[in-house]
Amino acid sequence: MKLESIPKRKKRIMKAKRLGRGYGSGSGGHTVGRGTKGQKSRAGHKSMLFFEGGNVPFFRRMPKYKGFNRKFKIETQAVNLATLEKEFKDGDTVNLEVLLKKGIVKKNSKAVKILGKGELKKKLKIEGLGTSESAKEKIVKAGGEIK
Secondary structure (H helix, E strand, O other): OOHHHOOOOOOOOOOOOOOOOOHHHOOOHHHOOOOOOOHHHOOOOOOOOOOOOOOOOHHHHOOOOOOOOOOOOOOEEEEEHHHHHHHOOOOOEEOHHHHHHHOOOOOOOOEEEEEOOOOOOOOOEEOOOEEOHHHHHHHHHOOOEEO
16 A cells, blocks of 8 residues: 555544643543543643652763863864965955954854965965964965965
8 A cells, every 4th residue: 555545534634632721522521531630631731841750850860970061162264275266356355353353253253263265366464373384385375375
């Protein structure tokens, strides 16, 4: 049997069960589908989503991370050579302020590293930015300089 050979049902969406409407409603009568006795059968029962029946909750059983929290970590943002080739003219100076003005890096960037993806044909002066080994080779090969 294949899924496409199954005939479509005419009445796919059923009406919702009307609970708490007595024995004649066809929904079980006095227990209304809640079973007999217990916390979940009572009116007003609302347990927390992660309640485990009195067990110590999962997130309290898990060990907590203890140690340094790297509060002063500086996230470095990456810029490829292909981006510099597209955004800058021959002989331009590339530094953090210029990259921020042009919107190439995020506003709160503290450190930027130039990566070697793409080709560079323009002579660019790079100041105060980190560069990868492949990016250094390509910048020097194009006639640029790194300070």
